[in-house]
Amino acid sequence: MNLTLHVWRQPGPDAKGAFAEYAATDVSPEMSFLEMLDVVNETLIAKGESPIAFDHDCREGICGMCGVMINGVAHGPMKGTATCQLHMRSFKDGDSVWIEPWRSRAFPVLRDLVVDRSALDRIIAAGGYISVNTGSAQEANSLPVPKRDADLSMDAASCIGCGACVAACPNGSASLFTAAKISHLGLLPQGQAERYRRAARMVVQMDAEAFGHCTLFGECQEACPKEISIDTISRMNRDFMKGVVVGTGAERKSAGEG
Ligand code: SF4
């Protein structure tokens, strides 16, 4: 297959960006999208040009590093698929493919397709953990977990922190990400001790970053490569309200409770 790529090139955070056109030739339908970019980069390097910068690590849909907008859709045309899991068989010979970084105020572009997603890390640091007494591992069956809670928690835990939900949201909201992280701990017995305080702290941190508010467009759920449900956002909102009641004065103040 031969494709025409229109790739966002931006040398640095403060530089002006623009689309550059590249020909991707002899592309195998079996190549992954990132392998196709690797081949284009080899051609650019051979010509003495700067390769296209893009993030990636695991290349198997688990690290969350690789997201880009492909023809205006976060992670491209395949539902439930991260960019690294997308294959060129999803495109046709002669296609034009527009490739851009995540577009969101909270994710400033660092270079080309690479954005700074550290705002998500700060939400996790605000409460995405449990406090436990360390020691030898306890017997696995000593803490029974209802099957439904285990399943819902596992679904939420599949969030890879890619940020597609933010990029797809017209408001640039990080609610699906934050709700997934709050849900996966809040549904388990080990996460109960800090459940409501955790929700308050993480939502307050989310609001302190440059994310927008959730108005239930639902685009996040459609873009999510792990198909995480917006039901988690209802759980986050409920836990947040309780967290504001049981939380510290500082959390109440940040949450607008005076
Ligand atoms: S909720 Fe889905 S889209 Fe958002 S960061 Fe997690 S995996 Fe990515």
Ligand code: FES
């Ligand atoms: S490179 Fe790890 S999820 Fe895509």
